[in-house]
Amino acid sequence: MTTAERTAPPDTLTxxxxxxxxxxxxxxxxxxxxxxxxxxxxxTLWDNSPCWLVTGHQEVxxxxxxxxxxxxxxxxxxxxxTAGAREVIGRAPxxxxxxxxxxxxxxxxxxxxxxxxxVEAMRPEVQHLADDLLDRxxxxxxxADLVREFALPLPSLVICLLLGVPYEDHEFxxxxxxxxxxxxxxxxxxxxALDELVEYLTRLAQAKRERPDDGIVSRLVARGELSDGEIAxxxxxxxxxxxETTANMTSLGTxxxxxxxxxxxxxxxxxxxxxxxxxxxxxxxxxxxxxVPRVATEDVVLGESTIRAGEGVLCMINSANRDATVFPExxxxxxxxxARRHVAxxxxxxQCLGQPLARVELQIALTTxxxxxxxxxxxxxxxxxxxxxxxxxxxxxxxxxxW
Numbered sequence: 001m002t003t004a005e006r007t008a009p010p011d012t013l014t015x016x017x018x019x020x021x022x023x024x025x026x027x028x029x030x031x032x033x034x035x036x037x038x039x040x041x042x043x044t045l046w047d048n049s050p051c052w053l054v055t056g057h058q059e060v061x062x063x064x065x066x067x068x069x070x071x072x073x074x075x076x077x078x079x080x081x082t083a084g085a086r087e088v089i090g091r092a093p094x095x096x097x098x099x100x101x102x103x104x105x106x107x108x109x110x111x112x113x114x115x116x117x118x119v120e121a122m123r124p125e126v127q128h129l130a131d132d133l134l135d136r137x138x139x140x141x142x143x144a145d146l147v148r149e150f151a152l153p154l155p156s157l158v159i160c161l162l163l164g165v166p167y168e169d170h171e172f173x174x175x176x177x178x179x180x181x182x183x184x185x186x187x188x189x190x191x192x193a194l195d196e197l198v199e200y201l202t203r204l205a206q207a208k209r210e211r212p213d214d215g216i217v218s219r220l221v222a223r224g225e226l227s228d229g230e231i232a233x234x235x236x237x238x239x240x241x242x243x244e245t246t247a248n249m250t251s252l253g254t255x256x257x258x259x260x261x262x263x264x265x266x267x268x269x270x271x272x273x274x275x276x277x278x279x280x281x282x283x284x285x286x287x288x289x290x291x292v293p294r295v296a297t298e299d300v301v302l303g304e305s306t307i308r309a310g311e312g313v314l315c316m317i318n319s320a321n322r323d324a325t326v327f328p329e330x331x332x333x334x335x336x337x338x339a340r341r342h343v344a345x346x347x348x349x350x351q352c353l354g355q356p357l358a359r360v361e362l363q364i365a366l367t368t369x370x371x372x373x374x375x376x377x378x379x380x381x382x383x384x385x386x387x388x389x390x391x392x393x394x395x396x397x398x399x400x401x402x403w
Contacts, residue, residue: 024387025256025285027318035319040305051079051312057323060315065348069294073097078295079312082183084190092194094237096350110353113216119356126361129157130368143379143402151250155361159242163235164215177240181392201232246358248395250365253281258378260333267335268370277335278362283342284333286318287394292346317343373403
Protein backbone atom coordinates (compact mmCIF):
# COMPACT_ATOMS: atom_id res chain seq x y z
CA MET A 1 0.00 0.00 0.00
CA THR A 2 1.21 3.47 -0.83
CA THR A 3 1.41 5.56 2.33
CA ALA A 4 1.48 9.32 2.80
CA GLU A 5 3.47 10.73 5.70
CA ARG A 6 2.32 14.14 6.93
CA THR A 7 4.07 16.08 9.67
CA ALA A 8 1.79 18.93 10.66
CA PRO A 9 0.31 20.94 13.52
CA PRO A 10 -2.99 19.62 14.87
CA ASP A 11 -5.18 22.04 12.99
CA THR A 12 -4.37 20.33 9.67
CA LEU A 13 -6.63 17.48 10.83
CA THR A 14 -9.61 19.78 10.95
CA UNK A 15 -11.07 22.47 8.70
CA UNK A 16 -8.99 25.68 9.06
CA UNK A 17 -10.77 28.76 10.33
CA UNK A 18 -9.95 30.51 7.02
CA UNK A 19 -12.11 27.91 5.22
CA UNK A 20 -9.60 27.80 2.37
CA UNK A 21 -9.45 25.65 0.41
CA UNK A 22 -12.79 23.95 0.14
CA UNK A 23 -16.20 24.10 1.78
CA UNK A 24 -16.14 24.61 5.58
CA UNK A 25 -18.80 21.92 6.01
CA UNK A 26 -16.53 19.29 4.41
CA UNK A 27 -13.74 17.24 5.99
CA UNK A 28 -10.35 18.95 5.94
CA UNK A 29 -8.69 18.73 2.50
CA UNK A 30 -5.86 16.51 3.82
CA UNK A 31 -8.38 14.05 5.25
CA UNK A 32 -10.58 14.16 2.14
CA UNK A 33 -7.55 13.50 -0.07
CA UNK A 34 -6.56 10.54 2.08
CA UNK A 35 -10.10 9.14 1.98
CA UNK A 36 -10.22 9.35 -1.81
CA UNK A 37 -6.94 7.46 -2.08
CA UNK A 38 -7.61 4.57 0.32
CA UNK A 39 -9.45 3.86 3.59
CA UNK A 40 -6.26 3.67 5.70
CA UNK A 41 -3.43 6.19 5.56
CA UNK A 42 -0.29 6.73 7.62
CA UNK A 43 0.11 10.16 9.22
CA THR A 44 2.33 12.01 11.69
CA LEU A 45 0.88 14.00 14.56
CA TRP A 46 1.97 17.25 16.22
CA ASP A 47 4.49 15.50 18.49
CA ASN A 48 5.99 13.53 15.58
CA SER A 49 4.28 10.33 16.73
CA PRO A 50 2.94 8.18 13.88
CA CYS A 51 -0.63 7.01 13.64
CA TRP A 52 -3.14 5.62 11.18
CA LEU A 53 -5.99 7.65 9.72
CA VAL A 54 -8.99 5.40 9.11
CA THR A 55 -11.34 7.18 6.71
CA GLY A 56 -13.67 4.57 5.16
CA HIS A 57 -17.12 3.98 6.62
CA GLN A 58 -16.82 0.21 6.98
CA GLU A 59 -13.26 0.44 8.27
CA VAL A 60 -14.24 3.01 10.92
CA UNK A 61 -17.10 0.79 12.11
CA UNK A 62 -14.76 -2.18 12.19
CA UNK A 63 -12.15 -0.42 14.34
CA UNK A 64 -14.68 1.12 16.73
CA UNK A 65 -16.45 -2.22 17.15
CA UNK A 66 -13.30 -4.32 17.68
CA UNK A 67 -12.10 -4.75 21.31
CA UNK A 68 -8.54 -5.15 20.01
CA UNK A 69 -8.55 -1.38 19.53
CA UNK A 70 -8.37 0.20 22.97
CA UNK A 71 -9.95 3.47 24.09
CA UNK A 72 -7.59 3.58 27.10
CA UNK A 73 -5.70 6.86 26.90
CA UNK A 74 -3.05 5.59 29.32
CA UNK A 75 -1.86 2.86 26.95
CA UNK A 76 1.46 3.49 25.17
CA UNK A 77 0.91 4.60 21.59
CA UNK A 78 -2.48 6.21 22.21
CA UNK A 79 -2.78 9.15 19.76
CA UNK A 80 -3.27 12.62 21.23
CA UNK A 81 -4.07 15.63 19.05
CA THR A 82 -2.62 18.12 21.50
CA ALA A 83 -0.51 18.33 24.64
CA GLY A 84 -3.64 19.51 26.41
CA ALA A 85 -5.54 16.35 25.49
CA ARG A 86 -2.71 14.29 26.96
CA GLU A 87 -2.88 16.37 30.15
CA VAL A 88 -6.61 15.65 30.54
CA ILE A 89 -6.12 11.89 30.17
CA GLY A 90 -3.23 11.84 32.59
CA ARG A 91 -5.02 13.80 35.29
CA ALA A 92 -8.71 13.00 35.05
CA PRO A 93 -9.61 10.07 32.79
CA UNK A 94 -13.32 9.40 32.23
CA UNK A 95 -15.05 6.20 31.19
CA UNK A 96 -14.92 7.13 27.50
CA UNK A 97 -11.15 6.66 27.80
CA UNK A 98 -11.44 3.27 29.49
CA UNK A 99 -11.97 -0.26 28.26
CA UNK A 100 -14.36 -2.85 29.65
CA UNK A 101 -15.03 -3.91 32.32
CA UNK A 102 -14.22 -0.52 33.92
CA UNK A 103 -15.91 1.38 31.10
CA UNK A 104 -19.06 -0.75 31.26
CA UNK A 105 -19.34 -0.46 35.05
CA UNK A 106 -19.28 3.34 35.02
CA UNK A 107 -21.41 3.70 31.89
CA UNK A 108 -24.15 1.52 33.40
CA UNK A 109 -24.47 4.03 36.23
CA UNK A 110 -25.71 6.57 33.68
CA UNK A 111 -27.55 4.46 31.11
CA UNK A 112 -30.99 4.90 32.69
CA UNK A 113 -30.54 8.70 32.71
CA UNK A 114 -30.38 8.84 28.90
CA UNK A 115 -32.77 6.10 27.83
CA UNK A 116 -35.01 7.07 24.92
CA UNK A 117 -38.23 6.80 26.95
CA UNK A 118 -36.94 9.10 29.69
CA VAL A 119 -35.54 11.64 27.24
CA GLU A 120 -38.74 11.66 25.19
CA ALA A 121 -40.63 12.54 28.37
CA MET A 122 -38.51 15.70 28.56
CA ARG A 123 -39.80 17.07 25.25
CA PRO A 124 -42.35 19.47 26.77
CA GLU A 125 -39.73 20.94 29.11
CA VAL A 126 -37.13 21.32 26.34
CA GLN A 127 -39.79 22.90 24.10
CA HIS A 128 -40.66 25.36 26.84
CA LEU A 129 -37.00 26.33 27.23
CA ALA A 130 -36.60 26.77 23.47
CA ASP A 131 -39.69 28.97 23.21
CA ASP A 132 -38.62 31.05 26.20
CA LEU A 133 -35.15 31.65 24.74
CA LEU A 134 -36.63 32.70 21.39
CA ASP A 135 -39.13 34.98 23.14
CA ARG A 136 -36.24 36.80 24.76
CA UNK A 137 -34.08 36.79 21.63
CA UNK A 138 -36.79 38.23 19.38
CA UNK A 139 -38.26 40.71 21.85
CA UNK A 140 -38.29 44.16 20.24
CA UNK A 141 -35.53 43.53 17.70
CA UNK A 142 -34.76 41.69 14.48
CA UNK A 143 -31.18 40.44 14.88
CA ALA A 144 -29.05 38.49 17.35
CA ASP A 145 -26.11 36.14 17.74
CA LEU A 146 -27.79 32.74 17.48
CA VAL A 147 -24.94 30.98 19.31
CA ARG A 148 -24.94 33.21 22.38
CA GLU A 149 -28.69 33.67 22.70
CA PHE A 150 -30.12 30.31 21.61
CA ALA A 151 -27.86 27.51 20.43
CA LEU A 152 -25.58 27.55 23.48
CA PRO A 153 -28.00 28.32 26.33
CA LEU A 154 -30.57 25.69 25.31
CA PRO A 155 -28.41 22.57 25.84
CA SER A 156 -26.63 24.28 28.73
CA LEU A 157 -29.93 24.76 30.53
CA VAL A 158 -30.93 21.16 29.85
CA ILE A 159 -27.67 19.56 31.00
CA CYS A 160 -27.57 21.76 34.12
CA LEU A 161 -31.10 20.67 34.91
CA LEU A 162 -30.21 17.00 34.44
CA LEU A 163 -27.03 17.16 36.47
CA GLY A 164 -28.30 19.42 39.22
CA VAL A 165 -25.73 22.11 38.37
CA PRO A 166 -26.79 25.74 38.99
CA TYR A 167 -27.26 27.41 35.60
CA GLU A 168 -26.04 30.71 37.04
CA ASP A 169 -22.55 29.15 36.96
CA HIS A 170 -22.75 28.50 33.21
CA GLU A 171 -20.19 31.15 32.24
CA PHE A 172 -17.66 29.54 34.59
CA UNK A 173 -17.93 26.06 33.09
CA UNK A 174 -18.32 27.28 29.50
CA UNK A 175 -15.07 29.25 29.75
CA UNK A 176 -13.23 26.23 31.20
CA UNK A 177 -14.78 23.95 28.59
CA UNK A 178 -13.49 26.28 25.87
CA UNK A 179 -9.96 25.96 27.21
CA UNK A 180 -10.19 22.17 27.39
CA UNK A 181 -11.42 21.95 23.79
CA UNK A 182 -9.12 24.53 22.17
CA UNK A 183 -6.50 22.87 19.98
CA UNK A 184 -3.92 25.50 20.88
CA UNK A 185 -4.37 25.44 24.67
CA UNK A 186 -1.11 24.61 26.42
CA UNK A 187 -0.82 21.76 28.88
CA UNK A 188 -0.56 24.31 31.70
CA UNK A 189 -3.75 26.08 30.59
CA UNK A 190 -5.61 22.79 30.34
CA UNK A 191 -4.34 21.70 33.75
CA UNK A 192 -5.58 24.92 35.38
CA ALA A 193 -9.01 24.75 33.70
CA LEU A 194 -9.36 21.06 34.51
CA ASP A 195 -8.41 21.57 38.15
CA GLU A 196 -10.95 24.38 38.50
CA LEU A 197 -13.75 22.33 36.94
CA VAL A 198 -12.98 19.25 39.03
CA GLU A 199 -12.77 21.34 42.20
CA TYR A 200 -16.12 22.97 41.41
CA LEU A 201 -17.81 19.62 40.75
CA THR A 202 -16.21 18.00 43.80
CA ARG A 203 -17.67 20.74 45.98
CA LEU A 204 -21.00 20.24 44.23
CA ALA A 205 -20.93 16.50 45.01
CA GLN A 206 -20.19 17.29 48.65
CA ALA A 207 -23.09 19.75 48.75
CA LYS A 208 -25.48 17.16 47.27
CA ARG A 209 -24.60 14.83 50.12
CA GLU A 210 -25.97 17.42 52.52
CA ARG A 211 -28.84 18.64 50.33
CA PRO A 212 -29.81 15.95 47.82
CA ASP A 213 -32.01 16.68 44.82
CA ASP A 214 -33.19 14.79 41.74
CA GLY A 215 -30.15 15.53 39.58
CA ILE A 216 -27.64 13.00 38.26
CA VAL A 217 -24.84 14.21 40.53
CA SER A 218 -27.02 13.73 43.58
CA ARG A 219 -28.05 10.25 42.49
CA LEU A 220 -24.43 9.25 41.89
CA VAL A 221 -23.61 10.46 45.40
CA ALA A 222 -26.51 8.44 46.82
CA ARG A 223 -25.25 5.23 45.19
CA GLY A 224 -22.20 5.36 47.44
CA GLU A 225 -20.01 3.56 44.88
CA LEU A 226 -17.86 6.47 43.73
CA SER A 227 -15.60 8.97 45.44
CA ASP A 228 -16.39 12.67 45.10
CA GLY A 229 -13.42 12.95 42.72
CA GLU A 230 -14.81 10.17 40.50
CA ILE A 231 -18.22 11.81 40.49
CA ALA A 232 -16.56 15.11 39.57
CA UNK A 233 -14.79 13.49 36.60
CA UNK A 234 -18.04 11.94 35.40
CA UNK A 235 -19.89 15.23 35.88
CA UNK A 236 -17.20 17.10 33.99
CA UNK A 237 -17.57 14.78 30.99
CA UNK A 238 -21.35 15.19 30.92
CA UNK A 239 -21.22 18.92 31.50
CA UNK A 240 -18.71 19.66 28.73
CA UNK A 241 -20.07 17.20 26.19
CA UNK A 242 -23.69 17.94 27.06
CA UNK A 243 -23.62 21.57 25.96
CA GLU A 244 -20.71 21.89 23.51
CA THR A 245 -21.84 19.25 21.04
CA THR A 246 -25.51 20.12 20.70
CA ALA A 247 -24.83 23.85 20.77
CA ASN A 248 -22.46 23.59 17.82
CA MET A 249 -24.70 21.21 15.90
CA THR A 250 -27.62 23.61 16.33
CA SER A 251 -25.75 26.65 15.04
CA LEU A 252 -23.85 24.80 12.31
CA GLY A 253 -27.00 22.95 11.24
CA THR A 254 -28.88 26.24 10.98
CA UNK A 255 -26.10 27.70 8.86
CA UNK A 256 -26.02 24.63 6.61
CA UNK A 257 -29.75 24.96 5.99
CA UNK A 258 -29.41 28.67 5.24
CA UNK A 259 -26.67 27.81 2.73
CA UNK A 260 -28.92 25.18 1.12
CA UNK A 261 -32.18 27.10 0.59
CA UNK A 262 -33.80 24.27 -1.37
CA UNK A 263 -33.36 21.95 1.62
CA UNK A 264 -34.51 24.65 4.02
CA UNK A 265 -37.64 25.20 1.93
CA UNK A 266 -38.33 21.46 1.83
CA UNK A 267 -38.05 21.21 5.61
CA UNK A 268 -40.29 24.25 6.14
CA UNK A 269 -42.89 22.77 3.81
CA UNK A 270 -42.74 19.34 5.43
CA UNK A 271 -41.94 19.70 9.16
CA UNK A 272 -42.49 15.97 9.56
CA UNK A 273 -39.11 15.44 7.90
CA UNK A 274 -37.30 16.85 10.94
CA UNK A 275 -36.20 13.55 12.50
CA UNK A 276 -34.57 12.34 9.30
CA UNK A 277 -33.23 15.82 8.59
CA UNK A 278 -31.43 15.84 11.94
CA UNK A 279 -29.78 12.50 11.09
CA UNK A 280 -28.71 13.91 7.73
CA UNK A 281 -27.29 17.05 9.35
CA UNK A 282 -25.39 14.89 11.83
CA UNK A 283 -23.97 12.91 8.91
CA UNK A 284 -23.23 15.88 6.70
CA UNK A 285 -21.63 18.08 9.37
CA UNK A 286 -20.12 15.55 11.85
CA UNK A 287 -18.68 18.07 14.29
CA UNK A 288 -15.89 15.74 15.50
CA UNK A 289 -13.41 16.61 12.75
CA UNK A 290 -10.22 15.40 14.41
CA UNK A 291 -10.99 11.72 14.72
CA VAL A 292 -11.92 9.25 17.44
CA PRO A 293 -8.66 7.87 18.91
CA ARG A 294 -7.80 4.24 19.55
CA VAL A 295 -4.64 2.19 19.98
CA ALA A 296 -4.16 -1.42 18.83
CA THR A 297 -3.55 -3.94 21.61
CA GLU A 298 -2.39 -6.60 19.14
CA ASP A 299 -1.60 -6.87 15.46
CA VAL A 300 -4.78 -6.43 13.41
CA VAL A 301 -5.15 -6.95 9.66
CA LEU A 302 -7.55 -4.37 8.23
CA GLY A 303 -8.02 -4.58 4.49
CA GLU A 304 -4.58 -4.67 2.91
CA SER A 305 -2.83 -3.18 5.93
CA THR A 306 -1.56 -4.53 9.23
CA ILE A 307 -1.93 -2.24 12.21
CA ARG A 308 0.70 -3.31 14.74
CA ALA A 309 0.19 -3.58 18.47
CA GLY A 310 0.90 -0.22 20.09
CA GLU A 311 0.10 1.82 16.98
CA GLY A 312 -2.35 4.69 17.32
CA VAL A 313 -5.44 5.04 15.16
CA LEU A 314 -7.68 8.04 14.45
CA CYS A 315 -11.10 7.06 13.13
CA MET A 316 -12.13 9.99 10.96
CA ILE A 317 -15.87 9.77 11.40
CA ASN A 318 -16.45 12.90 9.32
CA SER A 319 -14.90 11.31 6.24
CA ALA A 320 -16.66 7.98 7.01
CA ASN A 321 -19.94 9.89 6.86
CA ARG A 322 -19.00 11.18 3.41
CA ASP A 323 -18.24 7.70 2.05
CA ALA A 324 -20.05 7.63 -1.31
CA THR A 325 -20.24 3.82 -1.28
CA VAL A 326 -22.65 4.13 1.65
CA PHE A 327 -24.17 7.58 1.05
CA PRO A 328 -24.58 8.37 -2.67
CA GLU A 329 -23.78 12.01 -3.51
CA UNK A 330 -22.35 12.16 0.00
CA UNK A 331 -21.13 15.77 -0.29
CA UNK A 332 -24.68 17.03 -0.81
CA UNK A 333 -27.13 17.85 2.00
CA UNK A 334 -30.42 16.03 1.43
CA UNK A 335 -33.00 16.27 4.23
CA UNK A 336 -34.96 13.37 2.68
CA UNK A 337 -31.98 10.99 2.76
CA UNK A 338 -32.02 7.89 4.96
CA ALA A 339 -28.84 8.71 6.89
CA ARG A 340 -29.35 6.35 9.81
CA ARG A 341 -26.09 4.47 9.11
CA HIS A 342 -24.02 7.54 9.98
CA VAL A 343 -21.35 7.28 12.68
CA ALA A 344 -21.56 10.83 14.01
CA UNK A 345 -22.17 9.41 17.49
CA UNK A 346 -19.41 6.84 17.09
CA UNK A 347 -20.00 3.09 16.96
CA UNK A 348 -19.71 0.10 19.24
CA UNK A 349 -19.73 0.01 23.03
CA UNK A 350 -18.32 3.54 23.31
CA GLN A 351 -20.87 5.27 21.10
CA CYS A 352 -22.29 8.47 22.56
CA LEU A 353 -24.37 7.83 25.67
CA GLY A 354 -26.28 11.10 25.28
CA GLN A 355 -27.40 10.66 21.68
CA PRO A 356 -31.13 10.33 22.52
CA LEU A 357 -30.97 13.68 24.31
CA ALA A 358 -28.98 15.29 21.49
CA ARG A 359 -31.58 14.17 18.96
CA VAL A 360 -34.48 15.58 20.96
CA GLU A 361 -32.70 18.89 21.52
CA LEU A 362 -31.79 19.25 17.85
CA GLN A 363 -35.25 18.31 16.61
CA ILE A 364 -36.87 20.84 18.92
CA ALA A 365 -34.29 23.59 18.38
CA LEU A 366 -34.41 23.48 14.57
CA THR A 367 -38.17 23.00 14.31
CA THR A 368 -38.80 25.90 16.68
CA UNK A 369 -36.37 28.19 14.87
CA UNK A 370 -37.94 27.51 11.48
CA UNK A 371 -41.47 27.91 12.82
CA UNK A 372 -40.89 31.02 14.92
CA UNK A 373 -38.54 32.86 12.55
CA UNK A 374 -39.76 32.24 8.98
CA UNK A 375 -37.52 35.01 7.59
CA UNK A 376 -34.34 33.83 9.35
CA UNK A 377 -31.20 34.79 7.44
CA UNK A 378 -27.53 35.57 7.95
CA UNK A 379 -26.82 39.09 9.19
CA UNK A 380 -23.23 39.09 7.91
CA UNK A 381 -21.61 37.85 4.69
CA UNK A 382 -21.10 34.09 4.76
CA UNK A 383 -17.37 34.63 4.22
CA UNK A 384 -17.17 36.42 7.58
CA UNK A 385 -18.68 33.61 9.67
CA UNK A 386 -16.04 32.58 12.27
CA UNK A 387 -15.76 28.81 12.03
CA UNK A 388 -14.28 26.83 14.93
CA UNK A 389 -11.27 25.37 13.14
CA UNK A 390 -9.30 25.97 16.33
CA UNK A 391 -11.45 23.71 18.51
CA UNK A 392 -11.85 19.96 19.01
CA UNK A 393 -15.61 20.34 18.53
CA UNK A 394 -16.31 22.02 15.19
CA UNK A 395 -18.95 24.66 14.66
CA UNK A 396 -19.04 28.44 14.63
CA UNK A 397 -17.90 30.84 17.35
CA UNK A 398 -20.82 33.13 16.61
CA UNK A 399 -23.67 33.28 14.11
CA UNK A 400 -25.19 36.74 13.61
CA UNK A 401 -28.67 36.29 12.16
CA UNK A 402 -31.61 38.53 11.31
CA TRP A 403 -35.30 38.00 10.65
